[in-house]
């Protein structure tokens with residue numbers, strides 16, 4: 490128990506640091522800038538940040554949300570993304586910990602890291618979608634790739650290669666199905682119903698969740714999006730954040746959710 494707590498805290502801190510990097514990805518990728526170079530700098534005055542300006546959460550709090558040089562406000566999104574990613578990694582670790590402790594091996598650790606990377610990429614996509622109502626293909630395809638590689642590591646971990654094949658099959662069916670649906674709706678209405686981005690996200694979702702988890706996540710996303718859609722009225726509502734949240738909920742709570750659904754449907 491104490492051991493799990495220490496590991497969870499460690500994973501939370503690692504998640505905070507990755508969240509700090511996600512902020513760079515979220516800011517630079519849609520603007521076509523290199524994510525590795527140059528180093529962190531204030532977007533307003535261009536001054537290079539020192540390492541102690543870059544400590545997740547703490548620096549933002551210590552500087553009271555302002556640049557250390559020009560005192561321009563720094564978006565609340567920076568500490569928010571760090572905190573969300575830390576909590577995300579801790580939650581995923583707690584979900585996968587029972588499997589990890591039985592098999593402390595390279596495959597198990599790789600499996601966890603690839604799952605965590607996939608959900609971090611979905612978090613970055615969600616934040617970009619909120620700002621631009623569009624997402625970069627590079628991060629979207631990265632998420633699909635890490636989701637498929639996670640299935641490969643899981644297959645390696647438990648010694649059943651069918652798991653990897655099933656993830657690939659489910660990703661192809663979900664992405665292909667959604668693409669076909671979008672094409673048919675487009676033909677029928679003469680309007681473009683969904684973008685290629687949604688098709689890639691669907692592939693990632695199915696690679697992570699399989700069936701029927703994929704449909705549960707779609708359903709959860711639709712429910713979660715209802716209230717914001719009603720409130721927004723004429724303005725657009727980004728859908729990737731809701732797809733991502735639906736996927737996370739089903740990934741974390743798949744067994745209780747499916748048990749409850751079966752109970753509800755079949756009594």
Ligand SMILES: [Zn+2]
Nearest residue numbers: 531534556559
């Ligand atoms: Zn500045």
